[in-house]
Amino acid sequence: MNAPETLEIACSRAWPPVAEEFLGGWRLRWADGFTGRANSVLAVGDPDRPVPAALRAVCDFAHDRGIPPMAQVVRDSPNEHAIAAAGWVPATSHGAGHEVVVLTAPLEKRRFHVKATPPGGRFHVKVADEATAGWWELVLGSDAGTEAARAVLGGGKVGYGVATDGEVTTAAVRGALVDGWLHVGRLAVRPEHRRRGLASALMAALGSWGVEQGAGSAVLQVAEGNSGALALYAGLGYAPHHRYRYWVPAPGSCEDSTS
Structure with missing residues (x-):
């Protein structure tokens, strides 16, 4: 194969x-x-x-x-x-x-130096083993209560990345570990909090978590028409692997x- x-x-x-x-x-x-x-x-x-x-x-x-x-x-x-x-x-x-x-990038511990609070912001960034209610609401919206969606996103060894401003979840991402890969998905930032470095901070936190869990590389999947996401991930060191x-x-x- x-x-x-x-x-x-x-x-x-x-x-x-x-x-x-x-x-x-x-x-x-x-x-x-x-x-x-x-x-x-x-x-x-x-x-x-x-x-x-x-x-x-x-x-x-x-x-x-x-x-x-x-x-x-x-x-x-x-x-x-x-x-x-x-x-x-x-x-x-x-x-x-x-x-x-399909984009991939090597995971190297020295790459992840973004602080828990992005410059100029009050936001706290962390990766947890359990998804918060705010994570589900931001990532799934109206699908947050469906059993199938929760089963898909909760399966396997998963890290749930969140950025918060007080009680408000401002950004979220999911990482799953399989065969030495960190699979990244469902990155979401609330519109009113975009362009503040939250996506990059979350990706760095998730990458650090992946390294701690033994992952050597990261992979994510982006629709070819999503030029904004492709540009973001290219800036973070991801390169096309296949389609x-x-x-x-x-x-x-x-x-x-x-x-």
């Missing part, structure tokens, strides 16, 4: 679905619609059957659980070519963006094989 596919498996384990089944190396995932990563098939490796048959099983799995069938696949990989040849199409209507850039895309069946082509 190539390096992008191996890293995609680690990222999937850091973002665990509520339900998961396997088609050979492919991973069928369900989390009640919370994020594309947890509600699609991760099409890496060999599905142990012809790709058209595997995609029919993907359709059955999705329909049985009430989610749209969708495949996450490394861009320009043999699996992507096979999925396209089977008649599936890019998921251009996917709300978060159908093409995603993946979401694919969906062409209209009318994904009927249940069991019906």
Whole structure:
């Protein structure tokens, strides 16, 4: 298995679905619609059957659980070519963006020198083993009470980074540890508190936490259209590793094989 596919498996384990089944190396995932990563098939490796048959099983799995069938696949990989040849199409209507850039950076303890309080601010930054109510509210908003979202974000060894100003949670981020990787996600800063260095301070605190937990590298996933986030992470030393895309069946082509 190539390096992008191996890293995609680690990222999937850091973002665990509520339900998961396997088609050979492919991973069928369900989390009640919370994020594309947890509600699609991760099409890496060999599905142990012809790709058209595997995609029919993907359709059955999705329909049985009430989610749209969708495949996450490394861009320009043999699996992507096979999925396209089977008649599936890019998921251009996917709300978060159908093409995603995977970025990585080495974690070195000497890099993390940002103080707990960013310059000129009253904000306190820390990483904890438990998410606060403010973390959930900022990261999830109206989804804060859903069991699936909490299961995905609470699974595995996780650090919850928060920046606070008194009782107010002004910024948040999530870090999960898998196979020596620190998987970073859900970075959020309240609009009225942006451009104050909070994102950089949180990322530094989370990186330090990752080093303390034994991680050697960090990885994160950003939609290619999110130019602001890409610029932020580039400034923090992250570089593109590979890209993946979401694919969906062409209209009318994904009927249940069991019906």
